[in-house]
Amino acid sequence: MEFSIYRFNPETDSAPYMQDFTLGDDLVEPGMMLLDALLLLKEQDDSLSFRRSCQHGVCGSDGMNINGTNGLACIMPLKDLKAPIVLRPFPGMPVIRDLIVDMENFYHQYREAEPWLVNDSPEPEVERLQSPEDRDQLDGLYECILCGCCSAACPSYWWNPDRFLGPAALLQAARFIQDSRDEATEERLERLDDAYRLYRCHGIMNCTQVCPKGLNPAKAIGDIRRTMLKRSV
């Protein structure tokens, strides 16, 4: 099986290049994921660099651009991919080395969304109650693994990564706006009510299309906008 992989080592390379790799057919097993193949390729060349950890799509380490689409290598079946498999780092993020990108801006925008529950009422000695219906509102929002596939697929984020929060951070914002236990809804909406932070989303929907967890940041952003609208009338 043939691979074409983006290589760049800032210590030795003046410019990035694509390198061909071949994985012997004897090593390709049924049910294999792209990450399994990458680990074998790393045995051929231990300088091939990528992040990975849990191997089943919950830690969010191994996001990359796979045949032109962002995804997680560990849950991407090899058999679904057209060879040669072309692997690149996330678009729109600075490359540190090979498939590893600098995600600091992504994390910064996540922090900007203030993704923590705010409830300054006196704490009961037991749990705060939440109806199953209210809890259902968090489904599709809280499961985000911060892999970055969505924001790295968003043209608005590519163009304004410093000012537009991006789909991942806005999904987090929605998760706390929706949470019936959170008391900072008003402040959250206030902070988002900005031409860039929220409103740079142009509904391109790449985020929803690539999310490896099947989440829908575009809808979450639409919901925030609707809440915003209701608040202004």
Added chain:
Amino acid sequence: MTLTTRKFDALIVGAGGAGLRAALQLSNGDARVAVVSKVFPTRSHTVAAQGGVNAALANVLPDSWHWHMFDTVKGSDYLGDQDAIEYMCRAAPKVVYELEHFGVPFSRLEEGNIYQRAFGGQSQHFGKEQAARTCAAADRTGHAILHSLYQQNLRARTHFFDEYFAIDLIKDDSGHVLGVIAFDILSGEPIVIEAKTTLIATGGAGQIFRTNTNALSNTGDGMAMALRAGVPLEDMEFVQFHPTGIAGRGMLITEGARGEGGFLINDQGERFMERYAPNAKDLASRDVVSRAIAIEVRDGRGCGRNKDHALLDLRHLGADTIMKKLPGIREVSMTFLGVDPIEEPIPVFPTCHYSMGGIPTNRDGQVVVPMKDTPEDPVPGLYAAGEAACVSVHGANRLGGNSLLDILVFGRAAANHILDFLNDNRHHRPLHQDSVDQALARLARWDRKGEGEAVEPLRRELRKVMEDHCGVFRTAEVMQEGVTRLHKLRERIDNAVIRDHSRTFNTARVEAMELENLMDCAMATIVSALGREESRGAHSRMDFTDRDDGRWLRHSLYSLQDDAMDYKPVRTQPVTVESFPPKERVY
């Protein structure tokens, strides 16, 4: 070369649940705290925990912390320390309510309380009816907890060293631990992080086995650091094999699947657990269920073409329950097997899951070693919590839902003790240059060029040796051969080389240093297993099939120096209640 040096009151190595719970307590307690993690915090392996966290909230069925304690002691096959178990079970409701206040999106019951499900080894009234004690956020509880804890730490402005790899502890001649030497994976630059206290919360060492449910990053780094600092590891022979890993692959299918009503079948379609555990059936303790599956397969009743696994049947639960309560495992099953559990049963086989053993601590999280007076003298400045530690609440077999509880209770307890320690110890002790130099030499060792074996094939061989020689069923002969092989592997690892010598984000170097850590943990496991001539909990000896309380109701202590074994008594005396004396264990 000038070395970057940073100073903090408290240092935490590892950003999983134990590390982040401790960090939050310390930050809120106004200590200057730093967390070092080789991965971005939310990528720590706590994120993969599925089923839930145990606490006797009695939201669904009657419950009490005392019943929880009984179940945990029994589950541990009486090897757990009963003072620590009492402490944990009493603290459980409080730490779960705290989590809820931190924002964890627990699933909810009709009245709005936290949802609780049945898990293995849980009972009401000290061994009677099944209990429902496991608090869950669907089957993504670990994810929900880890993200919430990270978020609260952001709010509390905890200082994070993300993607820094801790090499070794700094320890002075008087035995005080003064921090760690780490390196920044991004730049490759080493850094000295001095701290008045150091908490090891680096998780387990599941990667010592070929088939496991663990992340690739679970390489026992903290355990190995402790060993190299002269701290023995406790009860390392007790490795939990989770009954329901995806056959041949290892991905975890939560016990919650059986808690919701799923059951195991063999090739006859028989619910075989009825024979092994007439009362608890599929919700017997994990060691019992894992052995039962292994026996079914060994005796020719396995399923599939190679008759090498059992089937976990969830079909009768219906699409609604599966989609609402078990969406994550449905996703895993469909991704890795193309099997939708709504329509087909899932092929499963016991898979290495959890290290019951680890760095010995007391219930304040202080690392304790045999030094002068007792087997439990604290190492000044050193703490451990979570899977890296052995406090010991799990003894010879951990109950499902008790690991998330362990990390929260003892991460918090360690932080509280650290706050006291900081009150009494206001100043940093002088840095100990020798141990800094040693750690730097370990780092520089991988700059060696020339001929030598590569890291990955050695890692694969190590994992295979452990699977073949220290698996579910063990004998002296087979383990002895495993020890011999590991000794040879250790020498080969000493001579291994990596080809990549660049500074920037050198993952080859990280993996090489992880391999050294795996080696030490594997040796600790097999040497401890060879030493223990009885069967107890997860440790099953074909040549010593019975539990032997007369000789073996004691903890193993493995030291790196000469691979020596030592032992210490089990703390059978709880804090306030009466001791649960050892009994025959039936489910």
